[in-house]
Amino acid sequence: MKHKLACADFAFPLLPHDQVLDLIAMLGFEAVDIGLFEQRSHLWPSRAFVSPAKSGKQLSRQLADRRLRCADIFLQMDPSFIPYAINHPEPARRRRARDWFLKTLEYAAAAGAKHVTTLPGVYFDTEKPADSWKRCCDELTWRVEQATQQHIVFSVEAHVGSIVPKPKEALRLVRSVPGLTLTLDYTHFTRSGLPDSAVEPLIAHASHFHARGACKGRLQASFKQNTIDYARVLRAMQKARYSGYVGVEYVWIDWEHCNEVDNLSETIQLRDFLRVNQPTP
Numbered sequence: 001m002k003h004k005l006a007c008a009d010f011a012f013p014l015l016p017h018d019q020v021l022d023l024i025a026m027l028g029f030e031a032v033d034i035g036l037f038e039q040r041s042h043l044w045p046s047r048a049f050v051s052p053a054k055s056g057k058q059l060s061r062q063l064a065d066r067r068l069r070c071a072d073i074f075l076q077m078d079p080s081f082i083p084y085a086i087n088h089p090e091p092a093r094r095r096r097a098r099d100w101f102l103k104t105l106e107y108a109a110a111a112g113a114k115h116v117t118t119l120p121g122v123y124f125d126t127e128k129p130a131d132s133w134k135r136c137c138d139e140l141t142w143r144v145e146q147a148t149q150q151h152i153v154f155s156v157e158a159h160v161g162s163i164v165p166k167p168k169e170a171l172r173l174v175r176s177v178p179g180l181t182l183t184l185d186y187t188h189f190t191r192s193g194l195p196d197s198a199v200e201p202l203i204a205h206a207s208h209f210h211a212r213g214a215c216k217g218r219l220q221a222s223f224k225q226n227t228i229d230y231a232r233v234l235r236a237m238q239k240a241r242y243s244g245y246v247g248v249e250y251v252w253i254d255w256e257h258c259n260e261v262d263n264l265s266e267t268i269q270l271r272d273f274l275r276v277n278q279p280t281p
Contacts, residue, residue, distance in 0.1 A: 002278050003237065005271065006071035006247040008210075009042060010035035011263045013252050017042035021066055023264075027271065031071035032063065033210075033247040034113070036104065040079050040253065049103040056110025063112070070113040071245040072183070072208050074157075075104045081161065086143070087121035087136040094139065101143055105150045115208055115244070116147060117183040120156035120173065121163045136163055137176050144179040153207045155181040159188045160219065166192075167199050174205045181207035185249070186228050187214035196229050203233075203240045210249040211270060213261070220250065222261050223269040230270075231277045238279040246274060 007029040012020045020042065024032055035041040036048065048055040063070055077084035077100055084097050101118065108116050121136040123129050140156065147154035158170035167189055174180050184206035189199045193216040211233075213226030237246075248270050250263040 003234065003242075003274070004030050004071075004245045005274060006031040006033050006245040007267060007271075008033040008035060008247060008249040008251070010037065011248075011250045011252065011267060013041070018062070021062055021068065025066035025068055027268065029068070029248075029271070031069040031245055031247075033072045033074060033245075033249060034059070034070060034111070035074050035076070036107070037074070037076040038078055040076075045075060045077065045100055045104070048107055049100065052103045052106040053110045056107040059107075059111045070108075070111050071247055072115045072117055073104060073108045073111065073113045074117040074183075075100065076119060081119050081159075082122055085121045085124075086118065086139040087124075087132055087163070089124055089127060089135075097139075098142070102146060105147060105152055108152055109150055113152070115153045115155070117155050117157055117208060118143070119162060120158060122161065123163055132163065137173070140173075140177045140180055144177060148179060153181060154179075155183045155207050157183040157185055157188075157210070158202075159185070160191060167194065167202055170202055171205070181205060183208040183210060185210035186233065187212055187219050190214040190228055191217065191219045193217075196232060200233075200236050203236050203242060206242060206244065208244045209237075209242070209246045211246055211274065212248065212250050213266060213270065220261060223266055223273070230273060234274070234277055234279050248274070 007024045009020050036045050086097050123132045158164040164170040164173050182205050186199050213221040213223050215221045215225050215227040248267050252259050
């Protein structure tokens with residue numbers, strides 16, 4: 001099965017958003033991963049959520065004009081993933097996170113997106129780890145229910161610093177929350193020195209995928225430095241009958257050395273590799 005390729009709009013933050021969409025279309029991608037990141041992407045949730053349906057329809061028109069689809073809407077409520085973590089101990093912060101999640105679903109539906117991603121939460125030093133974990137599962141269960149009602153697939157991205165920084169913990173989470181899926185990104189595990197084989201079991205639970213170069217100690221690396229065997233990843237996807245998008249997701253932010261590669265060149269190189277190495281039926 002041929003994999004569908006998407007490109008993250010937040011890979012090119014120095015361009016106006018219209019030009020980013022033009023560039024992604026010109027590069028021949030089928031779809032776009034939309035970053036709805038407060039204070040650090042083209043589209044901020046605080047602005048879009050003044051009228052979620054209207055904003056979503058506007059995005060839908062922009063994509064249609066370029067014959068692009070929306071592969072995923074990725075909500076992040078703050079430049080730091082802690083203040084509005086979905087399992088924050090403060091009820092007021094959790095209520096706001098829920099409110100913004102509902103608005104994200106409304107925005108996604110209007111934009112024609114069938115997939116929404118958020119971050120999974122963190123452990124809080126002020127309480128027992130078991131309490132942070134239980135609250136995380138409760139909040140994710142609620143989100144799965146809300147997304148299902150809107151016919152939207154919901155996932156979380158296991159990431160560096162999250163409540164699930166290792167593959168086995170991510171697997172435990174999806175097994176603890178019925179209906180939860182993963183936006184799988186090997187790079188967060190590769191950075192820690194884990195081999196591809198340790199991450200591979202998660203493909204069966206993935207509904208979206210982020211691809212970029214990485215190596216031990218580097219969350220984002222050039223294609224030349226990359227140690228992830230993406231040919232193997234594609235074969236494993238075929239074996240698992242993965243049917244979601246493969247999103248090329250280079251970022252350009254001053255975090256984890258993620259502003260030290262040429263995103264345009266790296267996007268093109270990885271795009272070409274993914275095209276050439278599509279597994280045969």
